[in-house]
Amino acid sequence: METEQVFKAVADHHRRQLLDSLAQANGQTLTKLCASMPMSRIGVMKHLDILEQAGLITTRKVGREKLHFLDPTPLQNVDSWLSGYRQLWNERMDRLEDLINRTQASEQAKEQKDAKA
Numbered sequence: 001m002e003t004e005q006v007f008k009a010v011a012d013h014h015r016r017q018l019l020d021s022l023a024q025a026n027g028q029t030l031t032k033l034c035a036s037m038p039m040s041r042i043g044v045m046k047h048l049d050i051l052e053q054a055g056l057i058t059t060r061k062v063g064r065e066k067l068h069f070l071d072p073t074p075l076q077n078v079d080s081w082l083s084g085y086r087q088l089w090n091e092r093m094d095r096l097e098d099l100i101n102r103t104q105a106s107e108q109a110k111e112q113k114d115a116k117a
Contacts (some may be wrong), residue, residue, distance in 0.1 A: 003081050006074045009054035013040065017054060022070040062074050084101050 010016055014037065014060055024026060032045045048068060050076045055074045060067050 003078055005054045006056065006078050008030055009050050009056055010075075012047070012050075014043075015051055017042070018051060019070060022057065022068060025070050027060075027067045029067060033068065 017037065018033060021033060025032075030041065030044065030048070033048070034041050037044050048057065052059065056071060058069045058071050060069065063110070
């Protein structure tokens, strides 16, 4: 699944709420998912369709009901994509921390020198 499609899917707070609901209790029906959402059944169905297209949920028909299941795999793929950026920013923050520490040490040394004079 494309990373961009996953980002677009989780960009909406209602879809994140649906994912959170499935994370707490996997295998929910549309009726149960609708109970906690501030929108119509059709609205929830549209959000679920976007999540399914992004690969974040799967469905299985059991009798007359359709059960919805969370699939975290696309989120794990996004996490591996983000790890490169995480490493880049960690390195930059480490360099910034070193600069701050050197600046503070230099200022403290100057203050101590001025205090002795």
